[in-house]
Amino acid sequence: MKTVGTNFINEELLAPYTIQPFQTVEDIILAKNHIRGRNSGNNSSYITKSAEDVIQVFGKLYGANKYETSLLCIALYKITNNNIELFEIEEGNLTKLPRIARLYLLSLERFSIVNATITLEESEFRENDSLRSPRYIYNLLEKLGDKKCALCDCEIPQIIQGAHIWPVANIKLDDSINQDEKLSHAINGDNGLWLCSNHHKLLDTNVIRLFNDSSVKIKTTLSDSQRNYLNEVTTVKEIPRDFINENFVEYLTKRNQNIPEELYAEFTV
Numbered sequence: 001m002k003t004v005g006t007n008f009i010n011e012e013l014l015a016p017y018t019i020q021p022f023q024t025v026e027d028i029i030l031a032k033n034h035i036r037g038r039n040s041g042n043n044s045s046y047i048t049k050s051a052e053d054v055i056q057v058f059g060k061l062y063g064a065n066k067y068e069t070s071l072l073c074i075a076l077y078k079i080t081n082n083n084i085e086l087f088e089i090e091e092g093n094l095t096k097l098p099r100i101a102r103l104y105l106l107s108l109e110r111f112s113i114v115n116a117t118i119t120l121e122e123s124e125f126r127e128n129d130s131l132r133s134p135r136y137i138y139n140l141l142e143k144l145g146d147k148k149c150a151l152c153d154c155e156i157p158q159i160i161q162g163a164h165i166w167p168v169a170n171i172k173l174d175d176s177i178n179q180d181e182k183l184s185h186a187i188n189g190d191n192g193l194w195l196c197s198n199h200h201k202l203l204d205t206n207v208i209r210l211f212n213d214s215s216v217k218i219k220t221t222l223s224d225s226q227r228n229y230l231n232e233v234t235t236v237k238e239i240p241r242d243f244i245n246e247n248f249v250e251y252l253t254k255r256n257q258n259i260p261e262e263l264y265a266e267f268t269v
Contacts, residue, residue: 003028003075025055025080028072033146045069046141047076049157055084058116058138061094070101077108084108087116087134118183125168125183137162139189144243149196151208151216151236156196163195163203165210165251190247198233209256209264212249214239217264231267 002008003021011019022028029047044065046058055076059069073086086105088096095117096102105111114120116134124133140162144150147160154160164186171182185191195203202208208218208230216237218230 001071003078004071005078022075022079025049025076025082028075028079029146045072046138046146047072048137048141048147049082050085051158051161053082053158055080055082056137057084057086058089058134058141059086059097060089060091061097062091065091066094066097066101070097070105073105073111077111081110083110083112086111086113087138088113089134089138090117121187122179122183125186133187136187136189136192139187140192140194143189144192144194147194149199150193150240150243151199151234152196153235154196159197160194161197161200162192163200165191165193165248166254167204170254185251188247188251190245191251193239193243202230206259208234209259210239210252211256211261211264212252214241214244216267218267219263220265221263227267234267237267 002019008019022031025047032045032047044060045068048056048058050056057069057073057076059065059072061069069086069088073084076084095115097105097113102113106113114134116138118135121133121135141147146155147157148155149160166185168186171185174182177185199208203210206219207222208216210216216234216239218227222230
């Protein structure tokens, strides 16, 4: 509120303390994480950066969430020159911010709004094999927290991607489930990990493989130099236990069902 220009009545009574506005996007992200760490139920909004260095706000709309989302967007606009993209995360029967807040935000330069409804998700799912839906990214943020590669601890959000465990293209080919169920699996936060672009590609090309016991292994056909390189860049060689649940294991089983286990070995050279 201070960052957006709110004047507090009797602020001087806080002396010698003062209310300070945020100075950077990172300050706001850290503050949100601090609040979330004290209250696990406070998961209403998330802020991150895209590959194009766009500030992305994933905001919910119910109750006080709509006011938090609006204030966060205005605060971010005041402290960064980056483009800002708000994803309105559908909540209950609410799909948009209040009209006055929405009109004000849309009047700002460098600001855009994506109305992330289930209808949009369905369209994305039909048209793209590599689904990068707002709801999927929000669900990953909700489960995994801020963007951080699960296999190398890289925390540069611009190169961290949501990697599907059970790939979207494979989900689409499963004739045993209907379209609604397919979409549900495609945007499920249990069906993914944050991976840097390198590790995402290594996973998608099956150079590395994730196992149900949480281990990460690499192809035995790699040369010594290739194995040495992967040893160096893969600083985390098992999936964090906090990420593993029944759904995650089910998705991993589906991913691995046609990949011969004997083709993979431990990282040691």
